[in-house]
Amino acid sequence: MTAKLPALSLQWDVFCRVIDNFGDIGVCWRLVAQLAARGQRVRLWVDDASALQWMAPEGCTGVDVRPWHAPPPGADEPPPDVMVEAFGCEIAPEFIAYSARQASARGPKHPRPVWINLEYLSAEGYVERTHGLPSPILSGPAAGWTRWFFYPGFTPATGGLLRESDLMARREAFDRDAWRADHRTAFALGEDAPGTRWASLFCYEPAALPELLQRCEAEPTRLLVTPGRPAAAVRAALQGRDGNAGQAAPQCSSTQHGQLSISYLPHRPQPAFDAMLWACDFNAVRGEDSLVRALWAGQALVWHIYPQHDNAHHDKLHAFLDWLQAPASLRRFHATWNGLDTAPLQWPDDATLAEWTLCIQHARSRLLTQDSLVTQLLGFVTEKR
Structure with a gap:
């Protein structure tokens, strides 16, 4: 009501x-x-x-x-x-x-x-x-x-949760192919290889980031890196590899690492941030605002929760995953991404990514009734x- x-x-x-x-x-x-x-x-x-x-x-x-x-x-x-x-x-x-x-x-x-x-x-x-x-x-x-x-x-x-009255209508009308084409043009990128995944990165400094980058290098991936701490974390993870890969890349630039194309994005208005989430197959988000926007986006996500010195964020993360009804594979990914364990990072195959996406969409459907x-x-x- x-x-x-x-x-x-x-x-x-x-x-x-x-x-x-x-x-x-x-x-x-x-x-x-x-x-x-x-x-x-x-x-x-x-x-x-x-x-x-x-x-x-x-x-x-x-x-x-x-x-x-x-x-x-x-x-x-x-x-x-x-x-x-x-x-x-x-x-x-x-x-x-x-x-x-x-x-x-x-x-x-x-x-x-x-x-x-x-x-x-x-x-x-x-x-x-x-x-x-x-x-x-x-x-x-x-x-x-x-x-x-x-x-x-x-x-x-x-x-x-915060939600504009027209948000879902704008989400439904969004042209993903056109957005991706505009991005490739802006960054002077070639066409996507078959099966290319698009992923966004908005994080703190996860210990598993170097492993994530290595796994993305082995399959066609476009990684959109937001400015500030995420961009610095990526550069640190690449430091000493691929020649000058660890040097600070300017905003609106791209680098190539195997099959991984990294785009370093500029700061962007909130509606443009939403559009980036809508355009990606997988979104790594952090904090509160971007988590909510990733839920509305309805794509597979991982949440980098704000770390607290007494590890109180562990209970907060588990409570969110319980509400999300996250499958075991998504729980394991969250645990590794947030440093709750040191297990190898299990980058999802296509079937697992589809399962994660369906989980987020089911959660979004529950939220839209409120x-x-x-x-x-x-x-x-x-x-x-």
């Missing part, structure tokens, strides 16, 4: 601190853009907006990006109806004090802002237990208010107001 949406356009203030790798700002930008597409007014407060220059170069109508330390809104601007702190970033005390003053000036008949802590994505059982729970504010200018925990997730008992995160968030705010 679709959640009831607010009748009016509300003022949302979304707060984001960029920890590393731009995953936080990637999720937050998709959130604010989708809120704006639903007719909401949004201010995004962020401590490092530099990634938006390539992630969202055209901006978004209805979204106002502001520096984290900018002063609170002026007297001629609307105060917040909703405050969202992403990933526990803790809203600046000055903004909380401002919001409390504005709420007091509005009077008791006007709803207080709905204060939401948007949490990290996980398939672990605690997510269903804690999604939507209140956290009373006991001190400070907002004493007596309530902050609500909102958990993204993979099941109907969670807050769902309301998106923004739909649920709008309904949640309506209820709390």
Whole structure:
């Protein structure tokens, strides 16, 4: 059942601190853009907006990006109806004090802002237990208010996943052959050999990466390497091999290693990142945002989960694979890719890759029966107001 949406356009203030790798700002930008597409007014407060220059170069109508330390809104601007702190970033005390003053000036008949802590994505059982729970504010200018925990997730008992209303229609209309032809032209590549696999690489520094590259060299493969840490990891894995292969290759360049063609990609806007995932037969992704986008892509994937010093990410990975109903071969690949074991990396044959793809598509079908995160968030705010 679709959640009831607010009748009016509300003022949302979304707060984001960029920890590393731009995953936080990637999720937050998709959130604010989708809120704006639903007719909401949004201010995004962020401590490092530099990634938006390539992630969202055209901006978004209805979204106002502001520096984290900018002063609170002026007297001629609307105060917040909703405050969202992403990933526990803790809203600046000055903004909380401002919001409390504005709420007091509005009077008791006007709803207080709905204060939401948007949490990290996980398939672990605690997510269903804690999604939507209140956290009373006991001190400070907002004493007596309530902050609500909102958990993204993979099941109907969670807050769902970010998904644009037209995403599946755009996915269905995507012309993979045309995209691949454009890529070959841009990188001055020849035609594909029969049976060529296309794979994307967005990872940290997996220990199994050199083995993956070696296996890809033995069969026709186009590997699309995203910039930053993935490109550096590939260059390090190739260091000392194939002459100068370990030297830094510029963006928008390609190198050949046996039957493996490597394309070093530039930074790209979020819609172009989605298109890359749609164009590939296999996607290696990392973090939160790219995992969700790879699920919507419906192609075989491996998730490089963010490593934690206490190995808490192991349980998180197993919980995701359980929800995914991953076959044994995909579980083994994830274990090796994430360094949970040192077993040889089992690069899939065609039948196994098809099994992985079918697994992802079945999982996507389950997700599509659930309301998106923004739909649920709008309904949640309506209820709390």
